[in-house]
Amino acid sequence: MLKVFIFAHMDKKYTIKDIAQMAGVSKGTVDRVLHNRGKVSPAALEKINEVLNVIDYEPNLIARNLKSTKVYRICVLLPDPAFDPYWLPCVNGIQDAITEFKAYNVVIEIHYFNPESTKSFLKTNETIIAQSPDAVLLTPLFHKETVEIIKRYDELEIMVNTFNNQVESSSIKSFVGQDLYKSGRVAASLMNLILPKGQIAIIHIDESLKNAVHMQEKERGFRSYFEEKNLPDFSLITLKLKYSNIETKFAAFVDEHPDLSGIFITTSKAYQIASSLSNFEDKKIALIGYDLIEKNVSFLNQGLVHFLIHQNQKRQAYLGVSTLADHFLFRKDIPETILLPIDIINVENASFYVS
Amino acid sequence: MLKVFIFAHMDKKYTIKDIAQMAGVSKGTVDRVLHNRGKVSPAALEKINEVLNVIDYEPNLIARNLKSTKVYRICVLLPDPAFDPYWLPCVNGIQDAITEFKAYNVVIEIHYFNPESTKSFLKTNETIIAQSPDAVLLTPLFHKETVEIIKRYDELEIMVNTFNNQVESSSIKSFVGQDLYKSGRVAASLMNLILPKGQIAIIHIDESLKNAVHMQEKERGFRSYFEEKNLPDFSLITLKLKYSNIETKFAAFVDEHPDLSGIFITTSKAYQIASSLSNFEDKKIALIGYDLIEKNVSFLNQGLVHFLIHQNQKRQAYLGVSTLADHFLFRKDIPETILLPIDIINVENASFYVS
DNA sequence: TAGAAAAATGTGCTCGAACACACTAATTTT
DNA sequence: AAAATTAGTGTGTTCGAGCACATTTTTCTA
Numbered sequence: 087m088l089k090v091f092i093f094a095h096m097d098k099k100y101t102i103k104d105i106a107q108m109a110g111v112s113k114g115t116v117d118r119v120l121h122n123r124g125k126v127s128p129a130a131l132e133k134i135n136e137v138l139n140v141i142d143y144e145p146n147l148i149a150r151n152l153k154s155t156k157v158y159r160i161c162v163l164l165p166d167p168a169f170d171p172y173w174l175p176c177v178n179g180i181q182d183a184i185t186e187f188k189a190y191n192v193v194i195e196i197h198y199f200n201p202e203s204t205k206s207f208l209k210t211n212e213t214i215i216a217q218s219p220d221a222v223l224l225t226p227l228f229h230k231e232t233v234e235i236i237k238r239y240d241e242l243e244i245m246v247n248t249f250n251n252q253v254e255s256s257s258i259k260s261f262v263g264q265d266l267y268k269s270g271r272v273a274a275s276l277m278n279l280i281l282p283k284g285q286i287a288i289i290h291i292d293e294s295l296k297n298a299v300h301m302q303e304k305e306r307g308f309r310s311y312f313e314e315k316n317l318p319d320f321s322l323i324t325l326k327l328k329y330s331n332i333e334t335k336f337a338a339f340v341d342e343h344p345d346l347s348g349i350f351i352t353t354s355k356a357y358q359i360a361s362s363l364s365n366f367e368d369k370k371i372a373l374i375g376y377d378l379i380e381k382n383v384s385f386l387n388q389g390l391v392h393f394l395i396h397q398n399q400k401r402q403a404y405l406g407v408s409t410l411a412d413h414f415l416f417r418k419d420i421p422e423t424i425l426l427p428i429d430i431i432n433v434e435n436a437s438f439y440v441s
Numbered sequence: 442m443l444k445v446f447i448f449a450h451m452d453k454k455y456t457i458k459d460i461a462q463m464a465g466v467s468k469g470t471v472d473r474v475l476h477n478r479g480k481v482s483p484a485a486l487e488k489i490n491e492v493l494n495v496i497d498y499e500p501n502l503i504a505r506n507l508k509s510t511k512v513y514r515i516c517v518l519l520p521d522p523a524f525d526p527y528w529l530p531c532v533n534g535i536q537d538a539i540t541e542f543k544a545y546n547v548v549i550e551i552h553y554f555n556p557e558s559t560k561s562f563l564k565t566n567e568t569i570i571a572q573s574p575d576a577v578l579l580t581p582l583f584h585k586e587t588v589e590i591i592k593r594y595d596e597l598e599i600m601v602n603t604f605n606n607q608v609e610s611s612s613i614k615s616f617v618g619q620d621l622y623k624s625g626r627v628a629a630s631l632m633n634l635i636l637p638k639g640q641i642a643i644i645h646i647d648e649s650l651k652n653a654v655h656m657q658e659k660e661r662g663f664r665s666y667f668e669e670k671n672l673p674d675f676s677l678i679t680l681k682l683k684y685s686n687i688e689t690k691f692a693a694f695v696d697e698h699p700d701l702s703g704i705f706i707t708t709s710k711a712y713q714i715a716s717s718l719s720n721f722e723d724k725k726i727a728l729i730g731y732d733l734i735e736k737n738v739s740f741l742n743q744g745l746v747h748f749l750i751h752q753n754q755k756r757q758a759y760l761g762v763s764t765l766a767d768h769f770l771f772r773k774d775i776p777e778t779i780l781l782p783i784d785i786i787n788v789e790n791a792s793f794y795v796s
Numbered sequence: 797t798a799g800a801a802a803a804a805t806g807t808g809c810t811c812g813a814a815c816a817c818a819c820t821a822a823t824t825t826t
Numbered sequence: 827a828a829a830a831t832t833a834g835t836g837t838g839t840t841c842g843a844g845c846a847c848a849t850t851t852t853t854c855t856a
Contacts, residue, residue: 099543101842112806117844125804126637127852147544148503148735149842153811188454265793272789279634311789427793428784434666438620438782456812467836472814480834504812507841 089233100143109133120145147416158414159219160407163210163226165201171379172354172399173201173225175441179404187411194407195219204228220247220414222405226253229299233257245413249406250399251300262406262424266300268397269428270307270352273374274394276430277348278311280287280372283319284347287339291327291355301352308350336362340369348372358383360390370411378431378440381439386433396429396439445629455498463496464488475500502771512546513769514574515762518565520582521554526734527709527754528556528580530796534759542766549762550574559583566590575769576600578761581608584654588612598679600768602775604761605754606655617761617779621655624750624783625662625707628729631748631785632703633666635727639702641667642694646682647709656707662707665692691717705728717744733786733795741788751784751794 101153102120106113111130118126119134120143126134167174177196179196184194197214200206207228214222215238222239226232226248236257239246249262277286288308290301305324312320325339340346350372351359357377359380373391377399385391405424412418420432431439458474466485473481474489475498481489517535522528532551539549552569555561562583569577570593572700577594581587581603591612596600604617632641643663645656660679667675680694693712695701705725706714711730715737718726728746730737732754740746760779767773786794 099546101840102844111650113843114806114845115804118805121844123845128802130804144543146507146842148507149811150844151811152501152503152507153843153845155811188499191454264835268789272787275787275789360742425793427784428790429782430626430787430790432785434623434630435783435785438780457814458812468813469815469836470834473835476814478815482834487832488836501812504841505814507812508814510841 092261099146105134105137105141105143109136109353144190151190151415152164154191157193158221158411159193159195159217160221160223160410161214161217161219162194162196162223162403163207163214164198164225164403165197166198168198169201170354172377175400176378176403178441179400179402180407182400182404183407183411186408187415190411190415191412192415194411201227204231207231208235211238215239215242215244218242219244221247221410223247223249223403223410225249226251226258229253245410245420247406247410249402250397253414257280260409260420260422262402262409263426264397264428265401265425266303267307267310269376270304270350271311272307272428272430273304273393273395274308274311277316277350277372277374278315278320280392281320281348283317285321285323285343285345286348286350287346288322288324289327289336289349289351289359291332291351291353293357304350304352332358333362337365340366346371347359349374351375354379354382356391356394357385360385360388364390378436383414383436383440386431386436391435392432394431394436396431397424398429400441401426430439454501455496456501460489460492460496460498463492486494491496491759506545506770508548512548513576513766514572515547515549515576515578515765516569516572516574517551517578517758517762518562518569519551519553519580519758521553521576523553524556525709527732529734530755531758533796534755534757535762537755537759538762538766541763542770545766545770547766547770549766558730559586562586563590564591570594570597570599573597574599576602576765578602578604578758578765581605581606581613584608599625599755600765602761602765603652603755605752610745615764615775615777617764618781619718619752619782621658621663622665625659625664625705626666627783628659628705628748628750629663629666629786632663632705632727632729633670633672633675635729635747636675636703638672640676640678640698640700641703642698642701643677643679644682644691644704644706644714645680646706646708657703687713688717692720695721701726704729706730709734709737711746712740713748713781715740715743719738733791738791738795741786741791744788747787749786749791751786753781753784755796756781759771 102116106116109116110133115126115130118124147332162180162437164176165173167177180194180196187194190407192389197210199210208231222244224232224246232253233255236246236255240257246258247260247262252261252263289307292301309322327335349359350438351374354375355379356373360373363369363373374393375391376392376395376397378396382391382394386394409420413420429439457468457471461471462469465488470481470485471489471653473479474486491705519531520528522532535549542549552565554565563586577599579601587608588610591601591610595612601613602615602617603613607616607618643660647656664677667677682690704714706729709730709732711728715728718724718728729748730746731750731752733749733751737746737749741749764775768775784794
């Protein structure tokens, strides 16, 4: 009745020496077989393979990495958090990776660029290329430039991983991020829960509108939900706000739309809307936005923001570099796409996510 | 304008040999200083400390663990998933840990017990004690028995970690789980969003009612939310259901409470209520439950369950053993309490959490 | 068949920490 | 003062994989 599963069969760790002994050859020969280095007689090959078929040998990764004096260099190309605090958690995620892989010979460097300037992006890439690292983790904010620069990296045989922004291009082999379409749908499902009906605005706020694809995907997902559910009591409108005089433009928008009852902000700038909205005290408008940055959480706690969707940039950045390091150190495959869960945050569970 | 932070100062890894050379002594002497093994002259001690103050030496953990032939044994005491599929993800989490620490000499064993029988719990503990492992990860389902057995482990100097159920006892030094009170609040906040008013039932379903404290904490949190918000349009009632004839008892309850509009199920048995509820097709009752087990997700997709709270057992179990392994291998401290985030799941984001 | 070339195999060192052991120098004991 | 402790220091081995190099065996050629 009482089952006890013991994973004892996984215990016995065979070494090359063990295999050599069992096959009656030297460890050098075993090594040649394991690495297909040739210069092995058919007889020896067969004996060793016989042993390898019986036991399941897994090399001791610790010993392997102890020996290797090779230093792996990974560069991260990150928008400067000074321009947008959205990127701040990424630094922590990368720091975690630095700590984790310090023992192995992995050097990780962060290079910041100005997210509003393609020039800065390109220039920083040149700095990185000059360092000739083994791999690069990119934040591909600029589509065209990213595709071009990745070609360069390919030629130089520098491995590239991307995160945060999904760029459709055959040259991009791996990506860590979220399904933005689905995250739009999540937002919509929550909005539908807060509101029985009414007019909903989808607001895109971004200094440089370089997140265009990013934001559009979220809008597409958001709209798809309402279309699919066929909810006639809702109407959706889109509003794009640029950096200059957001306040006044938004105020005008609210005046023009007296029936407005919900707002979905596709970027991390929900706090700007919440702040403006606090002027219209009579209005009761549902707000859903992105990211657990300080100001957003503050408005969440005040009850002005109802839900935030957590994009988990910290983990994105961490996974971006750690998959690269794991690839070099432990020969693990780099997953084509890692899609992180779309965390739903409200005032009651927010504290567990802020890091 | 363009900042480039290079973590180069973290690169240079000093070895004991380096320190010995710099201090003009042998590596043996350095080793004695580092480990306070004594037998070092004041002169040598000072020279070495001078060097250690300048550089920051961190021992290469890889090399350290390569040398040590010590095999660490960690036993996990887990309720048999055959009795309750809730525990199934834990096995995966532990398997992950097994894979991760296989390279180091860490042996992890899972021992299953019958969650409905304290005898089984005690008996399995005896089996584990007989193996004299270095550490144990417990699922402390039974309060009294747990406290007693932990005393035994303490005497035997076997390290104990707990997960899933928080047991208040000074003898328990570490715990991985969730804040159940707050998870009740999260559920309440979601319920409040779905329903404008009405009667809400808090239903405790558990075969053995051994989760009593567990469930009560959730109820306490749930109620606290409604009390705090002072919402007079709601009324809360509690219902306890045991294994036998849940269906009929619940049907009677529904008949007796025509105004019932929401149900909060404090265990992973939401599917049982959802299943019963599908008989009352005219009723539109909001359902919030726990855990992404298959049947629950199925009802979530059907729209009969509105929200599930993810307790992330897999990660709980993984962290439970990995903190122990990290302690032995890398001398990391075992955190007193690790509280995992309370993930809110609806039909739109569920797919990203099921593992 | 000797001798050269090639193929096959084995040996030995490295990585860094840990620790046993050997050794020297400074005291203490007889 | 010689012997015996003890304090202090250094040397050498181990862990497992990886690889350079040395050595042995086989095959081929003159």
